Amino acid sequence: MKPFTRIDAKAAPLALSNIDTDQIIPKQFLKTVEREGLARGLFYDFRFDEAGNEKADFVLNQPAYKDAGVLVAGDNFGCGSSREHAPWALLDFGITCVISTSFADIFYNNCFQNGLLPVVLKADEVESLMAQARGGNHVVSVDLEAQTVTAPDGEVYRFEIDPARKHKMLNGLDAIGETLQRAADIDVYEGRRALDNPWLERA
Incomplete structure (x- = not known):
């Protein structure tokens, strides 16, 4: 998992509430456990018509939001099923941060396990970011260390984050990476167990 420290990126406004995980990545794209290639299915029913043509x-x-790295979304983003493909698809598309007033719990947790930063801001702050993005000011700065979002107009918004989750994001640690930080202790424990209980080591 890549560390997340700070990004300066285009922000795309998605002023819709209750976007669920089936809308983020529809079920027909869940046949793989690979994380690459899922960008094609991101918001598929919003992005394409029945013939597979892009909806302008x-x-x-839209050209102004191509290569957006931040998504500013409506309330309760990521509700619905627990599919981990949702953050995978956002990341594969190039979006590394989603800003909203609230997230569904399971999606919120999955974001941290996969290196996608979910940022909760106040409703007026989210609306200001959306308005600026719609008005042509696209670039925002998200600083995880400082826990701030700097809007295109220079206004700075502060967000809260659990310290343990912040540490893992800054250091690029998923659950496995966090465990491997204690690899030396694990080796010591396994060595002692083999000496104290040799029968457990028999094939």
Whole structure:
């Protein structure tokens, strides 16, 4: 997992509430456990018509928001099923931070396990970011160490984050990486167990 420290990126406004994980990545794209290639399915029903052509009115298809790295979304983003493919698809598309007033719990937890930063801001702050992005000011700065979002107009918004999750994001640690930080202690424990209980080591 890549560390997340700070990004300066285009922000795309998605002013819709209750976007669920099936809308983020529809079920037909869940046949793989690979994390690459899922960008094609991100917001598929919003991005494409029945013939597979891009819908020009969807924000991520508009030239101004191509290569957006931040998504500013409506309330309760990521509700629905617990599919981990949702953060995978966002990351594969190039979005590394989602800003909203609230997230569904399971999606919120999955974001931290996969290196996607979910940022909770106040409703007026989210609306200001959306308005600026819609008005042509696209670039925002998200600083995890300082726990701030700097809007295109220079306004700085502060967000809260659990210290343990912040540490893992800054250091690029998923659950496995966090465990491997204690690899030396694990080796010592296994060595002692083999000496004290040799029968457990028999094939």
